[in-house]
Amino acid sequence: MLVLTRRKGESLVIGLGAGVEVTVLECGQAFVRLGIQASREIEVWRKEILAEVTEANRAAASVSREDAAALETLLRKKG
């Protein structure tokens, strides 16, 4: 892993041309606020959120038709 020290207001650029620019906006004791400038085809995710959404999507793909049908009945009663 490349390790760099940056001060508040300083940036780094990943890639050339339409690269990604990351700026340190604010530093607290336990956090940093980052500003990220990137072309729109580059998605920026919080890593743990991406992992959770990935896991939820994979779990959804293993739902059985029978369980879904049982839920359908339940939700209809609710509605």
Place this chain on the structure above:
Amino acid sequence: MSGTIRHRLTGSAEIEESAILTFPRGLPGFEAYRRWVLAGEEDSVIQWLLCADDEHIALPVTDPLLIDPGYAPHLPAEALEEVGARGPEEVILLAVLVLPRGGRPWRGTANLLAPLVIHPDTRLGRQVVLTEDRYRILTPLLPEEEIARLEGGNP
């Protein structure tokens, strides 16, 4: 390529190519799959997002308003633009459902933090992560007291 697609969930019924929704980025967990189809009875609460390129992949989805009647997320402008929408009123939102395996479907959850945003005309879609703290990935489908009632007080 033929004009129709087969999928395990639709049995022998074939899916028209024209029904395909394109998710240019794929979905987290299914990044390689860009072509999906929405299937299910018109009046069903739960529909299925079928992977057009792997007949074993299907995700149950529902209208997020059914889980949270006040659901009104702020959709980022660039996400709307990406599916070809001029405003949030043009898109359909769907929440991906997760149910525990082998029973107790009332313990299921809906992903209200990352809804599927689909434009019915351009047929483009994207799973968008909201920046709003009030929505969760694992939102319970039913209120706790109802779950307790269904389980007869034995959690």
